[in-house]
Amino acid sequence: MNTSTTIAEKITPGAVLLPELDVLQTTLAGNEQIRFIRRKALKSFRLQGLPERKNEEYKYSPVAALFRTGRSFPASTHSLTRNDLTPFLVPGMDAFLITIIDGKLSRELSDELKGTPALQLHDLASLEETPSAVFQKHFGADALITADPFIALNTAAFRDVVFIQVPNNARIEKPIHILNIVTAEGAELVNPRILIQVGRNSAIQVIENFIAIGKAEQTLCNALTEIRVGSGSTMLFYKIQDHCKNLSLISTTQVYQDEQSHFDTHTVSLSGNWIRNNLTIVADAEQCETHLNGLFILNNHQHVDNHTLVDHRKPNCESNQLYRGILDDKSTGVFNGKIYVRPDAQKTNAYQSSKNMLLSDDAGMNTKPQLEIYADDVKCSHGSSTGQLDEDALFYLRARGIGADSARALLMFAFTRDVINTIRIEALRTQVEELIEKRLTH
Amino acid sequence: MLTIKNLKAGIADKEILKGFNLSVKPGEVHAIMGPNGSGKSTLANVLAGKPEYTVTDGEVLFAGKDLLDLSPEDRAREGLFLAFQYPVEIPGVSNINFLKTAIAEIRQYKGLPPMEAKDFLKLVKEKQALVELQVTLANRSVNEGFSGGEKKRNEIFQMAVLEPALAILDETDSGLDIDALRIVANGVNKLRSDNRSFIVITHYQRLLEYIVPDFVHVMYEGRIVKSGTKELALELEEKGYDWIKKELSQQVEA
Numbered sequence A: 001m002n003t004s005t006t007i008a009e010k011i012t013p014g015a016v017l018l019p020e021l022d023v024l025q026t027t028l029a030g031n032e033q034i035r036f037i038r039r040k041a042l043k044s045f046r047l048q049g050l051p052e053r054k055n056e057e058y059k060y061s062p063v064a065a066l067f068r069t070g071r072s073f074p075a076s077t078h079s080l081t082r083n084d085l086t087p088f089l090v091p092g093m094d095a096f097l098i099t100i101i102d103g104k105l106s107r108e109l110s111d112e113l114k115g116t117p118a119l120q121l122h123d124l125a126s127l128e129e130t131p132s133a134v135f136q137k138h139f140g141a142d143a144l145i146t147a148d149p150f151i152a153l154n155t156a157a158f159r160d161v162v163f164i165q166v167p168n169n170a171r172i173e174k175p176i177h178i179l180n181i182v183t184a185e186g187a188e189l190v191n192p193r194i195l196i197q198v199g200r201n202s203a204i205q206v207i208e209n210f211i212a213i214g215k216a217e218q219t220l221c222n223a224l225t226e227i228r229v230g231s232g233s234t235m236l237f238y239k240i241q242d243h244c245k246n247l248s249l250i251s252t253t254q255v256y257q258d259e260q261s262h263f264d265t266h267t268v269s270l271s272g273n274w275i276r277n278n279l280t281i282v283a284d285a286e287q288c289e290t291h292l293n294g295l296f297i298l299n300n301h302q303h304v305d306n307h308t309l310v311d312h313r314k315p316n317c318e319s320n321q322l323y324r325g326i327l328d329d330k331s332t333g334v335f336n337g338k339i340y341v342r343p344d345a346q347k348t349n350a351y352q353s354s355k356n357m358l359l360s361d362d363a364g365m366n367t368k369p370q371l372e373i374y375a376d377d378v379k380c381s382h383g384s385s386t387g388q389l390d391e392d393a394l395f396y397l398r399a400r401g402i403g404a405d406s407a408r409a410l411l412m413f414a415f416t417r418d419v420i421n422t423i424r425i426e427a428l429r430t431q432v433e434e435l436i437e438k439r440l441t442h
Numbered sequence B: 001m002l003t004i005k006n007l008k009a010g011i012a013d014k015e016i017l018k019g020f021n022l023s024v025k026p027g028e029v030h031a032i033m034g035p036n037g038s039g040k041s042t043l044a045n046v047l048a049g050k051p052e053y054t055v056t057d058g059e060v061l062f063a064g065k066d067l068l069d070l071s072p073e074d075r076a077r078e079g080l081f082l083a084f085q086y087p088v089e090i091p092g093v094s095n096i097n098f099l100k101t102a103i104a105e106i107r108q109y110k111g112l113p114p115m116e117a118k119d120f121l122k123l124v125k126e127k128q129a130l131v132e133l134q135v136t137l138a139n140r141s142v143n144e145g146f147s148g149g150e151k152k153r154n155e156i157f158q159m160a161v162l163e164p165a166l167a168i169l170d171e172t173d174s175g176l177d178i179d180a181l182r183i184v185a186n187g188v189n190k191l192r193s194d195n196r197s198f199i200v201i202t203h204y205q206r207l208l209e210y211i212v213p214d215f216v217h218v219m220y221e222g223r224i225v226k227s228g229t230k231e232l233a234l235e236l237e238e239k240g241y242d243w244i245k246k247e248l249s250q251q252v253e254a
């Protein structure tokens, strides 16, 4: 019927991006190593194309609509001031602020990581001046371009890299707060890129906020963060998606854990139009502990897809996944939790729980646990449920004089408690509680 | 206080209350007894406004208002209290937060200023002592992990805190040992007054030795089939419900 769409569908998905991507290769900053990495990634992206409808991994989150037309890549830098950032800070939390605008580190809006001798913050420019062997070794080493087309796409098109290096034996009390800001108004594609390398026996806490400042109705942010947690180290990582407006967001986090390390993460999605969170953990040594928590509260036509993969490669590790979702109106959610237990990974304890509450008949949730276990002496379990608000509990509250609306809000808030209670930075927990309370009482 | 006239109600297509009549005056204690399945809990739930039940006929006046016209929360705010036969566990909602919210909303409805935090804590402590409820309520969820007896005592505790005009106790005695029964009854007796009424639903005469009723009614198949004073409860205990059933069928035959 409509010839133009028929033709468009026949073109390799992602082809609309290729002319711009070719141009980018010659204009983006970076030394020879970086250019080489980008070229290789572009080649890989060309081969993979964008995930098609039949791709299992993207079955419930088709991306075709995001690529109907070409996209441009932001090159300029928006001029924001510190005052503009106030609404995005966590009240009462003293933190190192790192601001990324449209994929580029803003030095003016970032704090120097002072008072903590060896903690370092780099971008492509400073890496060119002082090359880092650690960076060269680890950049792109864990987030494999062949694993997912959006990793390839980010790696082909990042305009800057924010590299945070935590030395050995550094217990950093002050959290690092990253504001990942998108100012784009139109059909831009932004590719923020972060590498966090934590040495041995260290501890850090990182909060990453995704923020859309413009209308962002057509904008796509394809963010990629690689994290290495050294042996004996602890990292808390909070991803908060609250100021996203109508942004479409693919947020990939690739984590590599060394011996006796501890990685504890929360993904909280409250706003944004279409979100795909890819969270991959590779526990590649003994006695790693990993906690993956997620919470999303959706309404209107929002869509949030949490894809987790915990790859247990060595013995005596533990992982724990706890995801909670509340979906209203015509919103949709996905939880796809994959656990690999490799033949070597005896004595693995791996748990997964996904519970969701549907507030409307039009809302929908797809849950898919995938346990692939190749070792025999392991404890793995998963549980998932999707239901409605407990009517008996609601009546009990109302029968004590609590109005229907506040009774509902109380029950929904209670449903999120398991996840909120595990946020260990108190000021952040308070803020998230307030955001959720506001969200649940409209 | 409460007048129920020809109340008919049910669930889905099933009629459970089949023309129920009862009048309760201020300060009176009415006991409703009757075999399992006769509709006692249904009556309690319909009066409290549980949405899944539909009222098809009759009227209920409570303190001069058309009770059936009010939302469940407004019935509670007007002074109706139901101690549930099966109190619900509500994970994630703390007992204290729950009570605080309830009191705040009831006071707002009545146009009263919010209760001071220290007055609230004092009230809670005092009433907890009344029902000898020793669990720490602050950081525990409503009824979660409570034993059967604790759940029942929590109902009476809530009643004591909210000070209703009319309390309906739905088998609060079932599952309680004799000590717990005495504590619960004692809590109720301390709250008895000239302007507070009770409807005590029970299976056993035992509770009525402690909470002495002004009237005893026997409910069967959705209706009151016999009314009397506390001696009726003793008679039931002795002869069982078959006696009533027999009497009824004889009436029908005659």
Ligand SMILES: Nc1ncnc2c1ncn2[C@@H]1O[C@H](COP(=O)(O)OP(=O)(O)O)[C@@H](O)[C@H]1O
Binding pocket: B011, B016, B034, B035, B036, B037, B038, B039, B040, B041, B042, B043
């Ligand atoms: N939620 C319900 N769904 C279906 N049937 C019900 C429900 N509640 C009560 N009934 C039925 O109504 C009748 C009366 O029940 P109930 O009021 O619980 O009696 P009682 O409390 O006197 O034991 C029973 O036959 C019971 O099966």
Ligand SMILES: [Mg+2]
Binding pocket: B040, B041, B042, B085, B171
């Ligand atoms: Mg009953």
